[in-house]
Amino acid sequence: MKSRMRWFGLIGVALVLGVLTWGGYQGRLSAGYRNALEAQYQRDFYDLINRVEQAQVTLGKSVVSGSAAHNASNLAEVWFQASSASDTVAHLPLKGVNMAATRKFLTQVGDYARTLSLKTARGDNLSKKETQQLSEFEAEMAKLARDLHSLENRLGIGEFRWASVIGTPGMISSIRTRTVQEDGPGNLRVFGDINQRLQQLPNLIYDGPFSDHIEEIKPRGLTGSMVNQNQAAEIARRFVNTQQGFVYRVTESRKRTAGRIPAYPFILESRNTPGRIFINVSEKGGHVIMMVNSRRVTSSSISPEAAMDRASRFLRENNYSDMIPTFAASLDNTRVITFVKREGNVVIYPDQVKVKVALDNGQITGFDATQYLVAHYDRDIPSPQLSQQEARARLSPMIKVENSRLALIPMDGGREVFVYEFRGTYNEDVYFIYINAKNGREENILKLIQTPNGELTM
Amino acid sequence: MRKTVGIKRPIAVLILASLLVGMATFLAHENRAFGQERRTLWWGRSGSDVRLVQSTLSNWGYYKGKIDGYYAYSTVAAVRRFQRDAGLFPDGVVGRKTWEALGFPVIARAQTAFRPVTRNDELSLLARVITGEAQGEPYEGQVAVGAVILNRVRHPSFPKTLAGVIYEPWAFESVANGLIWTRPISPTAWRAAQDALNGWDPTFGSVFFWNPSKPVSGWIWTRKIITRLGNHVFAR
Numbered sequence: 049m050k051s052r053m054r055w056f057g058l059i060g061v062a063l064v065l066g067v068l069t070w071g072g073y074q075g076r077l078s079a080g081y082r083n084a085l086e087a088q089y090q091r092d093f094y095d096l097i098n099r100v101e102q103a104q105v106t107l108g109k110s111v112v113s114g115s116a117a118h119n120a121s122n123l124a125e126v127w128f129q130a131s132s133a134s135d136t137v138a139h140l141p142l143k144g145v146n147m148a149a150t151r152k153f154l155t156q157v158g159d160y161a162r163t164l165s166l167k168t169a170r171g172d173n174l175s176k177k178e179t180q181q182l183s184e185f186e187a188e189m190a191k192l193a194r195d196l197h198s199l200e201n202r203l204g205i206g207e208f209r210w211a212s213v214i215g216t217p218g219m220i221s222s223i224r225t226r227t228v229q230e231d232g233p234g235n236l237r238v239f240g241d242i243n244q245r246l247q248q249l250p251n252l253i254y255d256g257p258f259s260d261h262i263e264e265i266k267p268r269g270l271t272g273s274m275v276n277q278n279q280a281a282e283i284a285r286r287f288v289n290t291q292q293g294f295v296y297r298v299t300e301s302r303k304r305t306a307g308r309i310p311a312y313p314f315i316l317e318s319r320n321t322p323g324r325i326f327i328n329v330s331e332k333g334g335h336v337i338m339m340v341n342s343r344r345v346t347s348s349s350i351s352p353e354a355a356m357d358r359a360s361r362f363l364r365e366n367n368y369s370d371m372i373p374t375f376a377a378s379l380d381n382t383r384v385i386t387f388v389k390r391e392g393n394v395v396i397y398p399d400q401v402k403v404k405v406a407l408d409n410g411q412i413t414g415f416d417a418t419q420y421l422v423a424h425y426d427r428d429i430p431s432p433q434l435s436q437q438e439a440r441a442r443l444s445p446m447i448k449v450e451n452s453r454l455a456l457i458p459m460d461g462g463r464e465v466f467v468y469e470f471r472g473t474y475n476e477d478v479y480f481i482y483i484n485a486k487n488g489r490e491e492n493i494l495k496l497i498q499t500p501n502g503e504l505t506m
Numbered sequence: 507m508r509k510t511v512g513i514k515r516p517i518a519v520l521i522l523a524s525l526l527v528g529m530a531t532f533l534a535h536e537n538r539a540f541g542q543e544r545r546t547l548w549w550g551r552s553g554s555d556v557r558l559v560q561s562t563l564s565n566w567g568y569y570k571g572k573i574d575g576y577y578a579y580s581t582v583a584a585v586r587r588f589q590r591d592a593g594l595f596p597d598g599v600v601g602r603k604t605w606e607a608l609g610f611p612v613i614a615r616a617q618t619a620f621r622p623v624t625r626n627d628e629l630s631l632l633a634r635v636i637t638g639e640a641q642g643e644p645y646e647g648q649v650a651v652g653a654v655i656l657n658r659v660r661h662p663s664f665p666k667t668l669a670g671v672i673y674e675p676w677a678f679e680s681v682a683n684g685l686i687w688t689r690p691i692s693p694t695a696w697r698a699a700q701d702a703l704n705g706w707d708p709t710f711g712s713v714f715f716w717n718p719s720k721p722v723s724g725w726i727w728t729r730k731i732i733t734r735l736g737n738h739v740f741a742r
Contacts, residue, residue, distance in 0.1 A: 148663040155662040258662040305733040307710040326646035342645030
């Protein structure tokens with residue numbers, strides 16, 4: 049009896065010790081994780097300070113430099129440091145702090161510097177206004193560096209640890225997307241203050257992809273008069289039912305969307321075919337902007353060529369004339385084909401439409417004209433000032449040219465440039481090189497990335 | 507002399523007990539099946555991915571045994587039968603082709619070392635987050651979540667790479683709570699990710715989405731709301 053009691057006691061002690069061992073193991077494990085995490089965040093934070101300081105210093109140099117050629121490299125350095133800083137901000141665990149304005153500032157400084165770097169690389173000097181802008185950026189960068197140092201002081205004496213931000217329980221459920229108050233908690237407040245200050249900066253308009261004017265470009269392809277929801281529903285129904293053998297009804301009409309292209313969304317369903325169709329019809333002009341069909345296609349019975357014919361016919365039926373295919377790819381028994389507009393002998397790349405064809409029965413299961421509707425208008429196509437031969441003489445001897453044609457291509461900042469498009473090969477890779485048809489400048493190079501089922505159709 | 511024996515035994519028990527507990531802890535950590543990077547399975551393996559194979563084969567009538575997560579004789583035989591019917595070499599090993607035949611696409615790897623196709627990597631990452639964030643949403647809602655992530659890549663206030671956007675601390679709930687690693691990618695999310703990567707965007711350039719029935723901070727409502735799809739509000 050007594051020995052049995054003693055056994056129970058011993059097992060009890062064994063269990064307690066077992067739990068203690070387990071707890072100790074867990075404790076050491078989490079301390080290991082915490083230290084690894086802290087090291088990462090410390091590195092990111094010090095990298096951030098470093099990049100902001102470097103950007104500030106180089107911005108200063110770019111203001112005082114008198115040599116366009118030298119400034120091209122200064123500005124490229126600003127671009128690198130500022131955009132790295134923007135990325136690094138996104139690594140830090142800034143829980144509860146909205147950093148949108150800070151990151152936008154860093155991205156735009158980098159992007160602006162890149163645009164000017166290209167300009168100076170061509171031998172042009174900076175304008176007075178551009179130099180002024182760089183000097184304002186330098187001042188902002190200096191304030192940013194100062195604020196980051198104030199937090200660095202507290203990190204240095206161990207008053208604050210980044211990993212402690214992670215450990216707070218209950219944070220996961222309350223945080224979704226980038227929710228949050230403007231001023232973050234405690235030690236992170238300095239970031240909230242930075243962000244508030246940078247939010248006050250005026251809009252920046254220049255020739256780069258992150259310029260503020262890009263957001264405000266008005267869609268040019270939305271012609272025609274306003275339609276109401278009933279008319280839009282009728283347009284959606286007809287668009288879907290032009291395809292033989294399918295009868296879809298509108299089963300849901302949604303509230304008009306806000307944003308750049310106000311549109312009416314609809315859901316259409318059919319009694320005899322699976323799949324729900326989601327479609328957006330623009331309020332202005334009643335254009336079908338995009339359509340997706342959720343149907344899963346499980347087999348292929350029609351050829352890629354037949355799918356191409358099907359898509360071309362579909363575009364003609366819907367008043368998209370003179371569209372030529374540029375790229376097609378097969379994915380899961382569907383074929384996605386990109387078409388662009390052709391005017392005369394000029395390929396208009398900004399006017400782009402995508403069509404998705406189901407390879408089991410040829411149904412059009414996807415359509416996207418967003419880009420076309422934003423970009424398309426009646427353009428005056430100029431005549432080239434360079435001959436094809438002259439343009440070709442500007443190409444690198446490394447490239448073996450296969451063919452060429454005239455094209456209009458979209459550039460950063462929403463501009464369009466009139467170019468010669470050269471398709472050529474180097475090391476079995478296909479490249480597209482774009483030479484400005486007016487001044488012979490090399491505007492862009494695209495490399496074709498080979499994907500298993502994709503192919504160029506030009 | 508007798509006393510020492512009496513003390514030694516409990517110590518042995520203690521050591522044994524702590525060892526057992528320690529081992530159990532280790533196993534709990536090591537044995538977790540990891541997302542979609544599917545392991546190759548053969549005789550002797552165990553885990554939740556084995557259970558997945560067993561339950562799939564059992565639904566299709568190939569496997570009659572217990573769904574116990576152990577890859578033993580009956581599982582090997584069932585896999586062989588399935589492979590024969592699926593036109594695969596009946597080796598009883600669940601590799602990439604067999605996983606695919608079972609309906610679980612394995613992350614596609616770049617084709618060759620020197621000519622990488624990055625979009626395949628992007629596709630599985632995007633599909634994973636769509637599964638984590640929008641499982642059960644209507645199809646267009648899943649495409650929309652993919653589109654928001656891609657719109658962020660092109661927006662000045664967000665990181666410039668897909669991984670940068672997705673792994674930004676607290677940007678996505680399913681990344682923060684680990685759901686993207688544990689939920690298998692759904693075939694619908696896979697197609698939605700393809701459509702989003704091909705440029706389909708039902709949200710007109712939105713960079714935020716949230717479920718208004720869950721607690722969100724007031725700040726988010728100051729954004730311009732573009733549309734609502736399924737349970738999510740989309741804004742920029």
